[in-house]
Amino acid sequence: MSGGRRxxxxxxxxxxxxxxxxxxxxxxxxxxADVPPEEASVLSAGFLGTRVAQHVxxxxxxxxxxAAIALPLGVAAARSGxxxxxxxxxxxxxxxxxxxxxxxALVFTVTGFTFRTTVIALVVYAVLPILRNTLAGxxxxxxxxxxxxxxxGMSPVQVLARVEVPLASPVILAGLRTALVLVVGxxxxxxxxxxxxxxxxxxxxxxxxxLEPASRIVxxxxxxxxxLALTADWMLGLVERAVVPATWEER
Numbered sequence: 001m002s003g004g005r006r007x008x009x010x011x012x013x014x015x016x017x018x019x020x021x022x023x024x025x026x027x028x029x030x031x032x033a034d035v036p037p038e039e040a041s042v043l044s045a046g047f048l049g050t051r052v053a054q055h056v057x058x059x060x061x062x063x064x065x066x067a068a069i070a071l072p073l074g075v076a077a078a079r080s081g082x083x084x085x086x087x088x089x090x091x092x093x094x095x096x097x098x099x100x101x102x103x104x105a106l107v108f109t110v111t112g113f114t115f116r117t118t119v120i121a122l123v124v125y126a127v128l129p130i131l132r133n134t135l136a137g138x139x140x141x142x143x144x145x146x147x148x149x150x151x152x153g154m155s156p157v158q159v160l161a162r163v164e165v166p167l168a169s170p171v172i173l174a175g176l177r178t179a180l181v182l183v184v185g186x187x188x189x190x191x192x193x194x195x196x197x198x199x200x201x202x203x204x205x206x207x208x209x210x211l212e213p214a215s216r217i218v219x220x221x222x223x224x225x226x227x228l229a230l231t232a233d234w235m236l237g238l239v240e241r242a243v244v245p246a247t248w249e250e251r
Contacts, residue, residue, distance in 0.1 A: 012241060015234040019227050026223050030216070042204045042217050052224060055197035058115070058187045059232065062122035063180050070127045070179075071172075074134025075160070085135070092128040100125065100186050108193045118187065118195030125186055126179040133175025137168030173240040177233055184229040188221075198225050 030043055041047065070092075077085040098106070103121045111117045141164045149163045165172070191199025198221050205217025 009241075012234065012237050015230055015237075019230050019234075022223060023227055026220060030220060033216070035216075039217060042201065043220060048201065048220070048224070051196065051198050051200050052228070054195075054200075055184075055187055055225070055228060058118055058122065058190055058195055058197050059180070059183050059228070062119050062183050062187070063126060065119065066123045066126035066179060066183070067130055067176060069123070070130035071134055073127075074131045074172075075138065077131070077135045078138035088131065089135075092131050095124040096128045100189055101192070104189055104193050113194040115190075115195055117193040118190030118197075121193075122183050122186055122190075126183050129175045129178040129182065130172075131175075133171050133178070134168070137171030137175075138164055140171065141167045170240070170244045173236065173244065177236045177240070180232045180236055181229050184232055185225065188225055198228075 035043060073088055077088050095103075100121065103124060104117065107117050107120045111120065145163055145167065146159060149159045154162065187195070187197050188199040188202060189195075190197050191203050201221035201224070202218055205215070205219075205221060
């Protein structure tokens with residue numbers, strides 16, 4: 001289970017600065033070098049911009065579908081006994097235990113060389129951390145708080161929405177952040193099955209002729225993926241900071 005501590009103010013403040021600095025250094029490194037024509041086409045603003053947009057689309061689509069699946073399942077698992085909880089966790093663990101490239105290949109045999117193939121594989125990978133943290137967060141809620149809410153006449157739905165979910169939100173949001181960063185990184189493999197994204201950039205560098213251009217293109221692709229992952233984590237960190245109450249240690 002991922003931890004439920006809120007992201008610190010300093011880290012949230014420094015992340016966009018670090019990402020911006022890294023991208024600026026990358027830009028200066030690329031545009032002050034003597035770039036061969038075959039490398040320039042890959043490092044052009046049009047090519048990189050299209051792949052970044054595809055990567056974001058892959059990430060957002062997969063993450064939202066995974067959250068829509070895993071959050072209700074986590075609530076259901078927390079409410080049920082072992083008869084439902086154990087099979088759910090086993091299935092989710094099995095999905096993430098399969099190597100990512102093997103999972104893509106398996107999905108490819110059914111859905112073919114499409115954007116959808118990558119999305120399905122990413123959803124399978126993202127479900128486990130969201131499901132596991134939702135379950136753990138709800139199970140970790142103080143039973144006395146739940147009983148007090150019931151004693152006030154709240155319905156089960158009201159207890160869940162007003163007491164359990166708010167108290168479990170640090171752990172649930174930590175799971176969402178873990179899943180989002182995982183999706184950003186794994187989405188680079190979508191290149192193998194027609195998903196596009198920044199995997200196209202990295203693959204172009206790996207297959208380029210000559211060591212120097214290949215290494216430069218690969219570095220650009222890797223840095224852009226890292227920047228997207230840090231930005232995604234930062235954005236959810238802002239959400240977490242806004243909705244999770246501060247502890248006395250953080251004030």
